[in-house]
Structure formats: structure tokens, C-alpha cells
Amino acid sequence: MKKKIIYLDYGATTPIDKEVLAAMLPYLKQEYGNPSSLHSLGQSAMAAVDKARMSVALFLDCSPDEILFTSGATEANVTAIHGALKQMPSGKPHVITSAIEHESVLEACRQLELQQKADVTYLGVNGQGKVQIEDVEKALRPETVLVSLQYANSEIGTVQNIREIGFLLRKQGVLFHTDAVQAANFLDCRVSELNVDFLSMSSHKIYGPKGAGVLYHKMHIPLAPLLVGGGQEGGLRSGTENVASIVGMGKAVDQLSFPHLNLINIKIRHMRDRLIKGILKKVEGASLKGSLEGRLPNNAHFTFEGVEGRDIVMLLDQKGIAASTGSACSERSQEPSHVLLALGIEPSKALSSVRFSLGKYTKEEDITKVLKVLPPAIDQLRRRAVH
Amino acid sequence: MKKKIIYLDYGATTPIDKEVLAAMLPYLKQEYGNPSSLHSLGQSAMAAVDKARMSVALFLDCSPDEILFTSGATEANVTAIHGALKQMPSGKPHVITSAIEHESVLEACRQLELQQKADVTYLGVNGQGKVQIEDVEKALRPETVLVSLQYANSEIGTVQNIREIGFLLRKQGVLFHTDAVQAANFLDCRVSELNVDFLSMSSHKIYGPKGAGVLYHKMHIPLAPLLVGGGQEGGLRSGTENVASIVGMGKAVDQLSFPHLNLINIKIRHMRDRLIKGILKKVEGASLKGSLEGRLPNNAHFTFEGVEGRDIVMLLDQKGIAASTGSACSERSQEPSHVLLALGIEPSKALSSVRFSLGKYTKEEDITKVLKVLPPAIDQLRRRAVH
Numbered sequence: 001m002k003k004k005i006i007y008l009d010y011g012a013t014t015p016i017d018k019e020v021l022a023a024m025l026p027y028l029k030q031e032y033g034n035p036s037s038l039h040s041l042g043q044s045a046m047a048a049v050d051k052a053r054m055s056v057a058l059f060l061d062c063s064p065d066e067i068l069f070t071s072g073a074t075e076a077n078v079t080a081i082h083g084a085l086k087q088m089p090s091g092k093p094h095v096i097t098s099a100i101e102h103e104s105v106l107e108a109c110r111q112l113e114l115q116q117k118a119d120v121t122y123l124g125v126n127g128q129g130k131v132q133i134e135d136v137e138k139a140l141r142p143e144t145v146l147v148s149l150q151y152a153n154s155e156i157g158t159v160q161n162i163r164e165i166g167f168l169l170r171k172q173g174v175l176f177h178t179d180a181v182q183a184a185n186f187l188d189c190r191v192s193e194l195n196v197d198f199l200s201m202s203s204h205k206i207y208g209p210k211g212a213g214v215l216y217h218k219m220h221i222p223l224a225p226l227l228v229g230g231g232q233e234g235g236l237r238s239g240t241e242n243v244a245s246i247v248g249m250g251k252a253v254d255q256l257s258f259p260h261l262n263l264i265n266i267k268i269r270h271m272r273d274r275l276i277k278g279i280l281k282k283v284e285g286a287s288l289k290g291s292l293e294g295r296l297p298n299n300a301h302f303t304f305e306g307v308e309g310r311d312i313v314m315l316l317d318q319k320g321i322a323a324s325t326g327s328a329c330s331e332r333s334q335e336p337s338h339v340l341l342a343l344g345i346e347p348s349k350a351l352s353s354v355r356f357s358l359g360k361y362t363k364e365e366d367i368t369k370v371l372k373v374l375p376p377a378i379d380q381l382r383r384r385a386v387h
Numbered sequence: 388m389k390k391k392i393i394y395l396d397y398g399a400t401t402p403i404d405k406e407v408l409a410a411m412l413p414y415l416k417q418e419y420g421n422p423s424s425l426h427s428l429g430q431s432a433m434a435a436v437d438k439a440r441m442s443v444a445l446f447l448d449c450s451p452d453e454i455l456f457t458s459g460a461t462e463a464n465v466t467a468i469h470g471a472l473k474q475m476p477s478g479k480p481h482v483i484t485s486a487i488e489h490e491s492v493l494e495a496c497r498q499l500e501l502q503q504k505a506d507v508t509y510l511g512v513n514g515q516g517k518v519q520i521e522d523v524e525k526a527l528r529p530e531t532v533l534v535s536l537q538y539a540n541s542e543i544g545t546v547q548n549i550r551e552i553g554f555l556l557r558k559q560g561v562l563f564h565t566d567a568v569q570a571a572n573f574l575d576c577r578v579s580e581l582n583v584d585f586l587s588m589s590s591h592k593i594y595g596p597k598g599a600g601v602l603y604h605k606m607h608i609p610l611a612p613l614l615v616g617g618g619q620e621g622g623l624r625s626g627t628e629n630v631a632s633i634v635g636m637g638k639a640v641d642q643l644s645f646p647h648l649n650l651i652n653i654k655i656r657h658m659r660d661r662l663i664k665g666i667l668k669k670v671e672g673a674s675l676k677g678s679l680e681g682r683l684p685n686n687a688h689f690t691f692e693g694v695e696g697r698d699i700v701m702l703l704d705q706k707g708i709a710a711s712t713g714s715a716c717s718e719r720s721q722e723p724s725h726v727l728l729a730l731g732i733e734p735s736k737a738l739s740s741v742r743f744s745l746g747k748y749t750k751e752e753d754i755t756k757v758l759k760v761l762p763p764a765i766d767q768l769r770r771r772a773v774h
Contacts, residue, residue: 005427005428007428009421009424009426009428009429012420012421012423012424012429013419013420013421013424013627014419015416015417015419016415016416016419021415021416024415028403028408028411028596029402029403029408030402032400032401032402032403033399033400033709034396034399034400034591036399036718036719037396037399037400037709037711037718038697038700038701038704038711038712038718038719039396039700039701039703039704039709039710039711040392040704040709041392041394041396041709042396042399042709071458071459071462071598071626071629072458072626072627072629073626074614074615074616074617074625074626074627075458075614075626077616078613078614078615078616102616102617103615103616103617103618103625104614104615104616104617104625104626105616107615107616107625108615108616111615202627204421204627209415209629209631210627210628210629210630210631210632211458211598211599211629211631211632212598226465226613226614227461227462227465227491227613228461228465228490228491228494228495228498229461229464229465229489229490229491229492229493229494229495230461230489230490230491230714231490231719231720238461238490238491238494239458239459239460239461239462239491240400240459240461240589240591240597241597242458242459242596242597242598242629242632243597244596244597244598245597245598245629245632310425313425313426314425314426316426317425317426317427322420322424322426322427322428322429323426324424324425324426325425327617331423331424331425332423332425332618333618
């Protein structure tokens with residue numbers, strides 16, 4: 001029998017909720033139609049996609065026509081940035097983002113620079129990972145056309161003032177994209193409140209399946225497709241719809257709107273706070289990164305002096321605890337995290353990071369177990385380092 | 388209870404094979420790790436993706452490093468064409484394709500033209516939908532860098548001489564991409580035999596789930612990614628892997644290699660031939676499109692004089708038979724099929740087309756039912772047209 005894993009890596013991916021899987025299964029079995037087909041099997045698949053679209057539109061408080069289903073958040077981010085820029089009049093536009101964005105946003109921006117399609121400003125952040133609204137304002141130029149800032153950081157959980165920045169940018173007539181992947185479980189994502197023109201979401205971070213994401217795109221704002229062909233998704237994303245994953249994402253989003261979510265999130269925050277306090281008390285040389293207040297309720301991110309984060313993650317894994325050195329996407333590279341470097345942390349110290357990210361299946365006893373296992377594990381690694 | 392559907396639209400999408408779904412389910416349940424995560428749950432997901440990669444490599448007779456998982460064939464096609472062109476030295480390269488390609492190939496080529504990144508030649512085909520190798524040869528220019536031709540057509544099932552064209556192009560040092568989406572169920576797809584540098588496949592056309600595709604890309608041939616970010620798939624396709632769909636595609640490909648497939652395909656061809664003969668005999672004004680010999684064994688494509696294909700498909704649907712007017716991707720547009728126009732068929736006649744595409748769950752009695760239902764249905768529509 002497989003040993004039970006204490007999963008504290010919800011920031012990397014979440015298990016699929018049972019009700020989500022139940023909603024998906026018909027579309028992996030008898031409801032196998034291609035949504036573009038005219039016959040009833042196709043129509044039934046299309047109706048399921050449209051129902052999911054409506055769920056997401058309700059969650060984001062927008063029109064279903066403004067919802068674009070993609071294969072995931074990376075595709076949503078790249079589509080927003082490259083797709084919006086492609087529609088700009090000629091000349092060299094200017095884009096603003098921050099140094100701590102997800103790699104898909106940073107890399108999409110770097111490509112714009114390499115191909116000389118745009119100038120890009122990468123805003124710095126303060127010691128807690130916060131973008132200052134004054135810095136956004138100062139960076140604006142007459143040719144600034146797009147700002148892309150994440151709602152919450154995947155590594156350190158810092159939440160940005162998307163609403164205020166959005167208000168500023170709307171006044172200036174500058175398009176605003178936010179990557180809300182990590183935020184969707186916890187924060188208000190109504191685009192009408194956030195003043196954003198584009199917003200990205202991922203299914204597999206909200207207890208939905210992998211293989212689906214959403215790009216909200218405000219009506220009447222020109223956007224070029226990344227994937228061209230059959231003209232699905234109103235011509236903005238060709239390719240046969242991944243019906244089962246889209247249905248799953250719709251169901252996952254439905255559950256984000258449930259009133260009991262607030263209670264779950266209060267419970268998660270309480271356990272997370274116990275984890276933070278316990279680690280700071282029990283482990284010498286442990287230092288919390290990011291903000292204590294303005295962070296996602298499920299995120300606890302530390303550096304541990306004199307120990308490699310990778311070694312900690314591997315040792316915890318042996319003891320049945322799944323954690324991460326930062327974001328899963330960058331975990332295989334042995335480079336220090338670009339997020340931690342942007343906070344001003346030295347490269348050597350940045351390699352000693354561990355992220356615990358909690359979720360709706362986390363239990364108090366899981367936290368108790370981590371607080372019991374982690375201190376001697378760190379000790380063990382430090383002794384090993386000495387010899 | 389839902390009425391039983393006679394499904395003759397396997398060219399649009401296939402039901403998921405039961406063994407494929409069984410292979411996927413663990414990755415929709417307990418095996419939910421992110422393949423990029425260092426811990427065992429992540430490693431286990433990565434191992435599953437790599438196992439699927441090996442299955443596809445065995446099927447295509449190539450190295451697993453040459454297999455790129457995408458969200459589907461549209462992404463594979465667009466990545467091959469745009470990704471290969473991005474890596475070309477400056478100057479204006481030349482691309483050759485045919486007039487009857489899938490929309491994703493055609494549209495990717497049109498974008499190259501619009502953005503003045505390449506000149507494109509769209510080869511015509513003969514009356515049966517066949518590209519002539521002499522035409523390819525004549526179209527070659529010193530600046531030709533890429534040829535993209537489908538292995539088999541999705542509407543009329545015509546099979547191209549990929550191997551011979553590949554042999555020609557390899558001698559000339561021109562890159563060759565083939566869209567093998569419709570061919571994979573029936574034809575030899577070993578890239579070593581086909582002399583191709585890129586090959587696209589779709590999971591949901593081979594009894595796998597939607598949401599996965601493959602791009603084979605020959606080692607050492609430069610390819611730029613379409614989706615950038617976390618660097619998954621060797622940096623060629625960023626974004627968290629859709630583990631369950633990839634596992635499903637691997638299993639589906641495994642089953643393509645089973646010896647009994649040949650028997651199934653002989654059975655399919657036999658039923659398809661009975662369908663073609665029956666329709667030609669029983670329905671006046673029915674005309675088979677494409678080639679009788681050089682076509683996929685599951686494809687039967689007709690025009691029916693004086694009747695709209697859409698009306699036939701809708702009426703058949705009411706009688707429990709799922710067919711198509713052509714390819715699902717273009718079915719919603721009311722335009723005549725670009726494939727039929729390329730065959731030299733008049734636009735008005737092109738709108739009277741119906742495709743029946745058979746699959747491994749098709750039964751003799753399904754064909755009997757179609758041969759019983761279709762002739763009076765056509766009569767009924769013709770009478771309606773007269774009044």
C-alpha cells in the first residue's frame with residue numbers, strides 16, 4: 001500500500017475535487033462529441049463547454065463572450081501579452097511588468113524585447129515582494145500600452161494592489177493584465193472590481209484538472225490568437241476544445257463561489273499561521289520571506305540558514321511530506337529563484353528556500369507532523385554539511 | 388434512457404477506449420503531482436509522462452527526445468510551422484503547402500504571409516485530392532525552407548505519397564512537416580520511413596482523450612517554442628503537463644501497435660466499401676469524392692445532388708446517426724469546404740457533402756441501418772426542396 005503523503009504543495013498543483021471529477025467523467029465516456037460537430041453528440045459537448053464558460057463568467061463577473069478557454073495559464077499569459085501586442089499600431093510600444101512575475105509572463109516579455117517588438121520595464125519590488133504603485137506611475141510613458149502584474153506571487157504569496165493599480169491604468173488608458181492563478185482560491189477576482197482588461201486563471205490550481213485555463217479578455221479590446229486554425233473560441237483559440245477538462249474547470253470555479261469557502265480559507269490561514277509560528281520558534285536560522293500581512297492565506301515561505309532547499313525538500317519527501325523549494329516550474333533548475341533575488345536576498349541564501357502551501361484538504365495534524373519532523377531534519381542536514 | 392447513437396464521425400473525434408480511460412484515472416485521482424515537483428508525487432507524474440513519451444517514440448520509430456507533447460494537433464501544426472520559420476536566418480524564406488491542408492496549417496501559413504515572414508505556395512491537387520510530386524518539385528526554389536503536407540485528408544480521406552515526397556525533399560535539404568492526424572489509425576507513421584522532420588498527431592482521433600497532441604521534431608533541427616515560460620518539454624513547450632491526457636495518449640498509441648489492429652482495419656474497410664457501394668446504388672445523384680483506392684479505409688465522402696449537406700446531417704441526427712458535412716472544424720461555417728473547391732467542385736455542389744467516417748466500434752448493422760435510413764431521408768429532403 002502506498003504511504004499517506006502530507007501534501008503541502010498546493011501552490012504547485014491541487015488534487016482534483018471529487019465533485020469535479022464526477023462532472024468530468026461523462027465527457028471521458030459517453031459524451032465524447034466534438035463541440036464543432038453539428039449532430040446532437042457535438043451539440044451536447046458544446047453545451048457543456050458553454051455551461052463551464054458561464055460558471056467562469058459568473059465568478060469573474062463578466063460576459064461569457066469575454067472568457068477564452070486555453071490549455072492552461074501559460075497559454076493564457078502568453079496569449080494576453082503577445083496577442084495584445086500584435087494588435088498594436090506600428091511603432092515601438094512599451095510594456096511594464098515586474099521582476100517577480102511567473103516565468104511565462106517574463107519570458108513572453110523577453111521575447112518581445114528580443115524581437116524588438118516592444119521595450120519592457122521590469123519593476124522592482126520592496127523587501128516583501130510588493131510592487132509600489134508609485135513605481136508603476138513613474139514607469140508609464142506615452143507609448144506604454146500594457147502592464148502585466150500578478151495578483152499574488154506563487155513563491156512567497158505576496159498579494160499586489162491590483163485594484164488600485166488597475167484604477168490608475170484605466171485612467172491613463174493603458175491595458176492591464178493580471179495573472180490570477182494563485183489568487184483565485186482566495187481573493188476577489190471580479191474583473192469589474194479589479195479594473196483589469198485581461199486576467200489569467202489555471203484549472204489545476206483550484207482543484208480542477210490539468211489541461212485547462214482561462215483568459216478573460218475585455219470586450220472590444222483587440223486580441224490576436226496564438227493558435228490559429230478551425231476558429232474555435234470565437235476565432236481566438238483554435239483547436240478542438242478539451243471538453244472534459246473545461247467541464248472540470250467550470251465545476252471547480254463553481255465551488256470557489258460557495259459560501260463555505262470563506263470558512264475553509266479561515267481554517268487554512270489559521271493552520272498556516274500555526275506553521276509559521278512553530279517553524280520560527282523551533283528552527284534556528286529560519287526566516288519567513290514575503291509579507292506577514294499581505295500574503296495568500298495558504299503560503300508559508302522560509303529560508304533556512306546553511307541548508308539547501310532542495311535537500312530539505314528531498315528529506316521531507318522521504319518522511320512523507322511534499323513541499324517545494326519555490327515554484328514547481330523553476331524547481332528543476334538549480335538557479336536561485338528570480339523572485340527571491342528581486343527581494344534583495346543573496347543568491348547563496350536564496351537557494352535555501354522552502355515553500356509550504358496549504359489547501360482545503362490540509363489537516364491540523366499535518367501541521368503538527370511538519371513541526372515535529374522539520375526541526376530534526378534541518379539539524380540533520382546541517383550536521384551533514386559540517387562533516 | 389438515451390437512445391443509442393450510430394456514430395459515423397470518427398474523423399471528427401473518437402470515443403475514449405476503455406483501457407485508455409483506465410490508464411488515465413489514477414492521474415485524475417491520487418497521482419495528482421506536478422511533473423516539475425521534486426517530491427515523489429511529482430516524480431511519479433513525470434515518470435508517467437516519460438512512459439507515454441516512450442510509447443509515442445516506439446510508434447514513430449524515433450528517440451523520446453524527439454517527442455513534444457502539446458495540447459493537441461492544432462498546437463503541434465502551428466508550432467512546427469511558426470517554430471521552424473522563427474529559427475530561419477534572415478531574408479524571406481519560402482514555404483510550400485497544399486490547398487487542402489487542415490485549417491491550422493493553412494492559417495499558420497497565411498499568418499507568415501501577412502506578417503511578411505515568408506512567401507507561401509499553395510499547391511493544387513488533382514480531382515481525387517492528390518498532390519503531384521512533380522508539382523512539389525516544380526515549386527521548389529533556392530529559398531524554400533519548409534514543406535507541409537498532410538498524410539491523409541480529413542474530409543475526403545485522400546492519402547498523399549509522403550514517403551516519396553520526403554525522399555525528394557531530404558535530397559534537396561528542405562524541411563518536411565506532415566500532419567498525420569487522420570493517418571495515425573491506419574498508416575505506417577515511422578518517421579524513418581517517411582523521411583519527415585516534423586510530424587503532428589492528435590490523441591482524440593486515436594481513441595485517446597482530448598487535450599493532448601504530439602509534435603515529432605527531428606533531433607538537431609532548430610525549433611522555437613510557441614508557449615514560453617517554465618521550460619517544460621525541454622524548453623519547447625512551457626506549461627504544466629496535462630498528465631492524464633498525455634498518459635491517455637500514450638496508452639492509445641500503444642494500442643495502435645497491437646497486431647489485431649490490422650484485422651480491425653480490414654473489417655472497417657470492408658464495411659466502408661459496403662457503405663460506398665450501397666449508397667451509390669441506392670441514392671440517385673450520389674457521387675463519391677476523393678480517390679477510390681488511395682484513401683483512408685474508414686472514409687466515405689459523398690455529394691448528394693440538390694440537397695444541402697447540413698440538412699442531411701441534421702435529419703440523420705434525428706434518426707440517431709451521427710455524420711458530418713466535412714471536417715468538424717469547418718462545420719459551423721456555412722462556407723463550402725476549401726478541400727472540395729480545390730478538387731474543382733462548384734461551390735453550390737460542395738455544400739451538398741456528407742462524410743461518413745467509421746471506427747473500431749462500428750458494426751455491420753450500423754451500415755445496414757444507414758443504407759436503410761439514408762435513401763428515404765435524401766428523398767424527403769429533395770421533396771421538401773421542390774415544394
